[in-house]
Amino acid sequence: MGVLDSISGPADLRRMSDEELTQLAAEIRELLICSVAANGGHLGPNLGVVELGIAIHRIFDSPRDRIVWDTGHQAYVHKMLTGRANDFGSLRKEGGLSGYPSRAESEHDWVENSHASTSLSYADGMAKANQILGRDDHVVAVIGDGALTGGMAWEALNNIAMGGDRRLVVIVNDNGRSYTPTVGGLANRLTEIRTNPKYEPALNAIKERLQRGRFAGPAAYDALHAIKKGVKDALAPQGMFEDLGLKYIGPVDGHDRQAMEHALTQAKRFGGPVLVHALTTKGQGYDIAVANENDQMHQANPFDRETGEATSVAPAGWTSVFRDEIVRIADERPDVVGITAAMLYPVGLDAFADKFPDRVFDVGIAEQHAVTSAAGMALAGLHPVVAVYATFLNRAFDQVLLDVALHRCGVTFVLDRAGVTGDDGPSHNGMWDMSMLQLVPGLRLAAPRDGAQLRELLREAVAVDDAPTVVRFAKGAVPDDVPALERLGVADVLSRDDDSDVFVLAAGSLVRVALEAADIARQSGARVTVVDPRWVKPFDPAVVELAARHQLVVTVEDNGRQGGVGAAFTQALRDAGSDVLVSVHGVEQEFLDHAKRDVILDRLGLTPQAIADDIVARSARNKPGTARR
């Protein structure tokens, strides 16, 4: 890389010629394609913000001017322009570059949370801080059209519009896509502006004059902007952003760096809250991505750059089991409907939508609305299945608690990516749901151990019409089915020694780990019974009773230890009058740096050997006649 190699920080960009900047954009695209082809990551979103990222860092002065990237999955270009291009070989690898902004990596990075729609709230807060502390710095928030469908974004815009002379620039990166095309009235309005043929001649005329330099400098932009505004007003008289009291600049071709720089210069000079509407294409510069109808290579596994084909075929995952079973259920139950928050394919509702297009709803990145609208559906006679990644349900806890459970609505939540996910960093792990949901009165929570149990428990869940039900499963490959010795209430006894003195309660994806741990512990003389509760809320009394008859209880879960299955089971034992010793194995209460799932599980001691060692050590200490510590 010639030009990109020379960049140690954004200041270097301001000394570059147009030719060098054009070369820089090409080099950035090449590095994006190479590093994502090798390591996986967010190719489409980052190819779409190459010129935008360069323009932002030429016009604004990061880190003095704070730049916030909504969701953060499209911050690779920002990282390259802030001196990290040479580290891209380590992208998303343990100890390497995070796939999202990281304050540990750079003073230019601010927001690490990968949950969408937060950037404008951060920016509003930062702008208020600048004003109160007497700083004349700018805050720049880059938010995608998808993230703009999240409710928080509109809460923030409502406040930003009151911003007076707060120097806040909102850049809407409008590529018309989340994974699939962004949905909703807002998206339709943005699309209208993007695609209205009446717009094209005016836009082209402006761009042509800019390029021919007949209008020099930002003053030119004023004149041209006035022309375009006239055009825009004619086409979209009720500018939704202006109606909020926000100054609007755009739409601007987000791949025309010079036009973007003019617009951002305009915005910077305004000295108050202003919204710049940039039109971009996800995957720009890599035709295979642009043409990918599913998600324009939003999130790509390692691939061959010539063909775009994944270089390693992932084994059938949990999602595919759900995808097939929900269609069978939908065939049998006309009251069952599906709801996704802009992730139709990733959560596996696509087959359901293909077969019953009127019964699957994409609500945009709006989990809170998804949940409460599901409650509405249930109150009116449907059985909604809300399919989201586990971590994103965090955002809708109040809705689950008081809009669904308080009203005893029969809503089923299917939580994919539950447990440690790893690659996408701390905010993507599904490690809080089995703690958070323990708090919800009446809610029933299932953690299937394999595909057969996922199918069985999903059916049991949708059969409940007077309470919320939850079925949660991990990311990636689904383990081979684990047969049961016998059913105990709603639970399955998976392995049992005569006169066992150790009782292992294992939930969901870590059942196999627990079974292997039992086998290792048996080699040291332990006598172990392993039970899969299947429903971890509420526990079947027969399971609690059986556990209480043991010397040691060990719980294993792919969830936080605090308030999770182990904590709840301990409470159940105490409520049943048992003071049996309990050892809880789960995810420590910490934000987990990105790494592969297995690496993290190993570090957390969620492995057969570590659990077996714990069983043996505690059993030895617990032997009658030895002082119990």
Ligand SMILES: Cc1ncc(C[n+]2csc(CCOP(=O)(O)OP(=O)(O)O)c2C)c(N)n1
């Ligand atoms: C609360 C929440 N829900 C779902 C997601 C999953 N997700 C990550 S990126 C994305 C699409 C974002 O679309 P957009 O904001 O338009 O950005 P683009 O990728 O198009 O640049 C989604 C749904 C998330 N990160 N946060």
Ligand SMILES: CC(=O)[C@@H](O)[C@H](O)COP(=O)(O)O
């Ligand atoms: C940024 C985001 O939230 C998603 O794109 C995330 O990367 C999902 O990754 P998987 O679908 O690979 O779990």
Ligand SMILES: [Mg+2]
């Ligand atoms: Mg988008």
